[in-house]
Amino acid sequence: MRQKLSTHHYCLMSPFLPCHAMRVFVRMESKPVLTVLDDDEAICLLIGEVASDMNYEVRTFTSVKAFKEEIDHNMEILFLDLMMPDEDGIEVIRYLEKIKLKAKLILMSGFDKRVLKSASIMAKTQGITVATELNKPFSIKHLRKTISQCESPAAIRIMAGKELSAQEIEQAISEDRVFVQYQPKIDLSNNQVFGAEALVRIRDAEGNIVPPGLFIAVAEKSGAIVEITREVIRQSIAFCSRLKALGYDLNIAINMPAKLLGDVSMTDDLVMKINTAKLRTDNFTIEITESALVENYAVSLDVLTRLRMKGVYLSIDDFGTGYSTMQQLKNVPFTEMKLDQSFVMDIFEQDAGIIISKSIELSHELGMHVLAEGVETLDVANELIAQGCDYCQGYYYSRPVNPDDFVDYLTAHAHL
């Protein structure tokens, strides 16, 4: 029989002396509070130990009732187990919504990954800031990383989902704070880097890197996306030239927003810039999401067909998450299908596995290559190879990096 911990909060430095808790709290008033709610006392102890090492004041609860009675509304981080005997995590999430939880929530479960994901989506739609999901069992290293990710100002901004304003974006453009990072694309047949995806970022006034998720949508609305894309194209062409001078003949993929797909002058403009730089059009791929394609289908078809006729490769991004019909897919001369990372990450689960293998079959039959996004482990890469996937991209190989680091990566992996 597992012994239940006291339902009193306590500091992990003196875990077995709950009666001393108040004294400890007074002494540690200035420390941020991290709370753990899990009926498994071993998990409480583990997280508690790691977090107090990281200078948190830790409160652990093995029952929902005690948690509710003694909740600290100023806690910064809450670890919540989804499966508890008295009240499950979903019920607790409803309660957290009611009390307007300010803390960052980390959801944990040893159950099905998909349940964890839908609980996370549910919490987010209730306005709760979900920092991440943690599958049990997890390593101390992973735990440490998860906690520290909650701390960085950039991460806080990301988790809070605070988008840049249209004015902040304009200012970033005018102050040259828009920049591109590159993530290698790997050919699974020989394990070689054959290209890179250009991913835009903004450096904010405090020097934090703001990811595209926090400004692309605003820029699309304000129109700043045109200027941003122009900058991405300019930097990508310059980088491709630099790589060529170093002896690397690679393909750079650029994400194209719906707005530019509706502009017929885009094709000539891009091709002219590529020619001026003395590069080839097949040194570039244009990535389009299914939703961007649908937004302005007729004009997009014109722009994309002409781009392809001039030699630029075309990739359908985040495949499986949008609304494109098979008809539209068939009509656009795409050369590559990018399988969305939400499927790739779950490749070992039955549904996602089937979607992947059928998508690979479908794209090969339509004459396209398939690239899997979000490959984070060797096991996933091997499974993709076994399923006949052509290319991949993901943290297992490299995160998106600055141009200099990308060159270093190439040098180090020239003969994989």
Ligand code: C2E
């Ligand atoms: P995307 O085009 O699907 O880009 C892939 C995203 O997945 C990137 O996020 C990349 O950092 C991330 N990623 C790559 N490998 C992994 C992995 O193994 N695990 C995980 N968890 N994530 C991985 P990022 O850079 O935040 O970009 C997000 C989206 O923003 C992009 O999705 C794209 O739709 C958009 N975006 C990025 N750059 C541009 C741009 O220059 N123009 C436009 N219009 N959109 C852009």
Ligand code: MG
């Ligand atoms: Mg993309």
Ligand code: MG
């Ligand atoms: Mg994608």
